[in-house]
Amino acid sequence: MHAMSPTEVFLLAMLLIFSVPYAVWRLGRTDYWAPLVVVQIVGGILLGPGVLGALFPGYYAFVFTPQTIGSLNGIAWWAVMIFVWIAGIELDLTEAWRRRGETGVTAGLALGVPLVTGSVAAVLMLRFPGWRGPEGATWQVVLGIGMACAVTALPILVLLMEKLEILRRPLGQRTLRYASLDDIAIWGVLALILLDWERVGRQGGFLVAFALATWGIRWAMPRIAERDRWYVSLIWLAACGFAADWAGLHFMVGAFLAGAVMDAHWFDQARMDRFRETILLAVMPVFFLSTGLRTQWGVGGATVFAAAALLLAASVGGKLVGVGLAGRILKWPKGDASAIGWLLQTKALIMIIFVNILLDKHIITNETFTALLLMALASTMLTMPMVAPRLRRDPALIDRGF
Known part of the structure; x- marks a missing residue:
């Protein structure tokens, strides 16, 4: 043979x-x-x-x-760096700032309540062995799991809202504003979790150098042709990823920052959409496979599923309660909070990237990673079946702004 x-x-x-x-x-x-x-x-x-x-x-x-x-991991690393970089570029905070009062209340409660419920679930899990990584302090594990329960995956949210045909409608734009602030929060929390006091000087040096380099890239980009901006941007992405990883902040933090400091209007929107779709089609499946290769059931399959169920309840319940409180405070019409709360349940991709980093840094175990991954999938899969019937029953909801 x-x-x-x-x-x-x-x-x-x-x-x-x-x-x-x-x-x-x-x-x-x-x-x-x-x-x-x-x-x-x-x-x-x-x-x-x-x-x-x-x-x-x-x-x-x-x-x-x-x-x-090893070969698959190399492809996966670069693919997910590009994907996170695109998410950073497309983060539009202008409208969020214009409506900062309403956006701040909603985004804060939509993030804060599930962060608390997820952290409580983490504390319960840590009463048993097998969930804390060898390098993870209790506060890092609790905050990491809590944040994983709280986050909304902006790229998947965009994908699902396109399928529901609400992305460019008032409901879709409202939801994007709330999710955008939460998307920033996850990277800030990640940087806090990864803060290494033995390397804090190096991390501080990275931030200073990044600020200076950002001034340079923002000066240069509008002055070069668009076809060159794409290539220069990928050089910038690789440099930021390398520098962040060297400083101990992980290359994904560098990838997000590389995109977040760039302006979306520097790139043709249609071309950016095609580029994102190409990355999703051609290379991101390798990242998904490499994610699956990390799943483990060492504490027992039933135990992992029980932990995933606990985390799902904390995540879904916390998000719905948080958005519901925002709706009451801001006096939203009936139905708005429920629809937006379910739309914000999308967790796949960004949350999976987040917990991959926690696993890389040995803050959580493979079993914790597996439970969080199952929770993210279940939460994301609930979104369409829960939102679509609501929009059919109340089509006026789609065009309600605030």
């Missing part, structure tokens, strides 16, 4: 990554409750050591060799 070369094994892994989730998504017609991106993440879990590795350990070891996993 022909012995496969490393290249052939790598391409076999790529064949599995792209074919299996797509076949399930298309043949199963899951788009209403599980868009392709969610199916790809589930596919990564099924192809990981907890499922495929347990059922067919020989086949798993043959396909996902250390060399193959």
Whole structure:
């Protein structure tokens, strides 16, 4: 029998990554409750050591060799850096600032309440062994899990609102304002969690150097042709990612900052949309697979699922209560808070990136990561089935601004 070369094994892994989730998504017609991106993440879990590795350990070891996993991780790192960079560019805070009173109250409660409920769930989990990473202090684990329960994944929110045809309507724009502030908060919390007092001088140096470099890039970008801006931007992305990782803040923090300091109007919007879709299509599935390869069930499958259920209740309940309180304070019409609260449940991608970083830094364990990943998938999959019927019952809700 022909012995496969490393290249052939790598391409076999790529064949599995792209074919299996797509076949399930298309043949199963899951788009209403599980868009392709969610199916790809589930596919990564099924192809990981907890499922495929347990059922067919020989086949798993043959396909996902250390060399193959190393190659896949390299692609995944760059893919997710680009994706986070795009999310940073598209973060529009102008409208949020113009409506800062209403936006601040809603975003603050939508983030703060599930942060508290998620932190309480984390405290309960830490009463049992197996959830805290070897490098994680109690406050880091609690704050990290709490933030994972509170965050909204802006890119997935945009994707689902496009499917609901509300992205450019008043309801969609309101929801984006609230999610934008929460999207900034997760990176601020991450920087706090990763603050290393032994390397605080290096981290401070990074921030000073980044501020100076930001002035330079913002001076240069409007003065060069758009076709050159794309290439220069990728150089800027790689430099920021490297510098942030060198300082101990993780390359994802650098990727987000690299995009957040850039203006969206420097790039053609249609071209940016196509670029984001291309990244999602061509390389992000590799990140989803590499995420699945990290899932573990060492504390017991039932225990991991129980933890995921606890986190889901804390996340969904906290978000709905937080937005409901904002609706009462701001005297929203009936139905607004419920619809917006469910729209803000989307967690896949950004939350998964966040907990990947916590896992990389050994703040949480693989089992905690798996429970959070299951929670993120369930929360995201609830969004469409809960929002779509509400919009059909009350179509006027779509055009209600504030």
